[in-house]
Ligand SMILES: Nc1ncnc2c1ncn2[C@@H]1O[C@H](COP(=O)(O)OP(=O)(O)OP(=O)(O)O)[C@@H](O)[C@H]1O
């Protein structure tokens with residue numbers, strides 16, 4: 233459990249017992265869920281989900297297919313109303329808020345199946361993300377007077393800055409739907425960032441990416457955290473990515489949390505290894521855990 | 536920020552060329568008609584069509600806001616036009632003597648017609664916009680019919696005791712001797728001043744057009760189109776769907792109301808029937824939107840002009856008129872929507888050819 237790095241990423245407990253990176257421990261956590269759960273008819277998709285995320289933590293949410301990871305994101309963004317439990321965002325409950333309100337309170341997300349505004353240009357997608365922070369009234373929009381041009385100029389500059397941040401300025405005027413897969417995922421992240429969140433939720437950001445794109449993505453996620461000083465929570469099947477950048481990891485299986493801790497702890501946790509490898513091993517899942525170059529545990533467990 | 540990137544983009548927002556082209560077309564057409572008119576070479580047929588053309592442009596552009604920009608199918612557009620027509624006609628009738636200045640009376644009439652229609656849009660929108668797709672289409676269709684039918688049975692009169700209304704007959708109003716009947720049920724409203732002119736129609740078209748184009752090229756417009764393209768993603772970036780939907784719906788109703796004012800002040804007698812305020816009308820407006828291209832405001836303008844003028848211009852063909860009209864509709868529709876024809880059009884598109892030439896030049900320069 234000893235962590236050699238001393239960049240404040242070591243997990244330490246809050247008084248409540250929840251673990252967060254050391255540098256965040258004296259601040260209110262950005263997210264705290266308590267015994268969150270949801271049933272779909274007879275199916276309990278998520279149950280007793282309690283998690284705390286520090287203000288600048290990069291957290292991972294992993295688990296086999298159908299474990300309930302995306303459902304957790306949908307609960308956090310109030311796409312689904314929880315059957316049980318509470319969500320505290322920066323100390324405030326999000327109960328009863330709409331998805332749009334939750335976004336304005338500080339949670340932005342990307343989607344497992346990419347959801348861009350396909351027919352709009354790349355830069356317009358980002359500008360839609362900037363919508364809540366622009367000061368254009370309906371009246372200004374209809375007349376192009378009353379500060380419209382000033383506001384549009386600001387939006388335009390800010391959108392360009394964000395695109396530049398993720399190296400996408402050269403496709404700014406392309407149709408979003410025509411971008412290659414990896415670029416679409418990047419654009420979704422930029423659009424989410426444009427809403428100025430305190431917590432960024434990424435649902436399988438590396439899905440469909442090649443290794444070099446994934447490496448760049450890891451770099452970008454770190455850069456986002458460092459530049460904007462926000463928390464990132466990501467769902468990912470690529471274990472190299474998860475173990476490489478996450479500080480705290482939460483493992484779900486059948487809707488229940490089966491383990492929480494630092495990457496090293498998770499890698500060695502027998503319950504996690506069993507959840508991933510104990511059953512018929514689907515190749516991608518299998519490969520991901522076994523691929524750790526400096527990690528023998530998973531390989532041993534396989535045999 | 537990367538200086539090269541800024542340079543690459545010119546550091547500026549690209550100007551919206553499309554809107555300017557659309558506005559220029561409309562202004563140029565207006566100028567041409569005005570010139571023809573001033574030289575006295577305009578036919579009776581055409582001059583009778585000018586106000587209806589303005590009305591249909593306004594209706595098509597405003598419906599396109601809902602159908603093309605917001606992405607919701609509404610079949611009750613004529614209902615809002617009806618509300619605007621009746622409320623403004625009533626106002627003009629009552630104030631005919633009180634406000635002798637036509638421009639002032641007509642301006643107020645437009646405001647009343649537009650605002651009453653917008654309020655109806657809002658009231659209907661609140662319950663209806665929870666529905667999606669086909670359901671919304673059917674319910675708006677029903678609302679349009681309800682409005683039309685209510686207006687047909689409405690009797691209204693005033694006397695010294697105040698305002699009386701009834702849904703049965705003029706006699707049921709029980710007016711005193713000095714009373715006047717304003718709305719006579721199925722017989723409608725008579726005596727509304729015929730204030731609509733082509734010039735006023737043009738102003739209404741320009742207002743509708745500029746506001747719609749401005750809206751599309753603005754933050755709110757982007758948000759509205761985002762809802763259309765992906766509702767869930769739009770919500771996830773903090774866009775309040777209901778607010779925007781209601782806004783578009785009532786703005787669109789406002790313009791339909793203006794078109795109604797143009798209509799009601801262009802007639803000797805205003806009555807409501809299936810052809811002017813019923814589903815026939817709603818479908819006709821939708822036809823303009825679809826033919827012009829859903830979401831294309833310029834297309835709506837052009838379709839409204841051509842399709843309004845066409846049946847009249849074909850009048851010489853007497854019995855075959857509607858047949859040819861229908862065939863033309865089918866041909867235009869195929870030309871606009873058939874995948875093969877669209878591909879063909881793209882290949883021979885003037886714009887593309889010009890662009891290709893430019894690109895070729897650029898390449899040559901890069902080589903040299
Ligand atoms: N709206 C819904 N109605 C009914 N069942 C649902 C709904 N959404 C999710 N589920 C069920 O909840 C369970 C968890 O689904 P979820 O999408 O959260 O899994 P996941 O962990 O994201 O999986 P994957 O790795 O494949 O994306 C699944 O059994 C799924 O069928």
Ligand SMILES: [Mg+2]
Pocket residue numbers: 301302303344
């Ligand atoms: Mg999922």
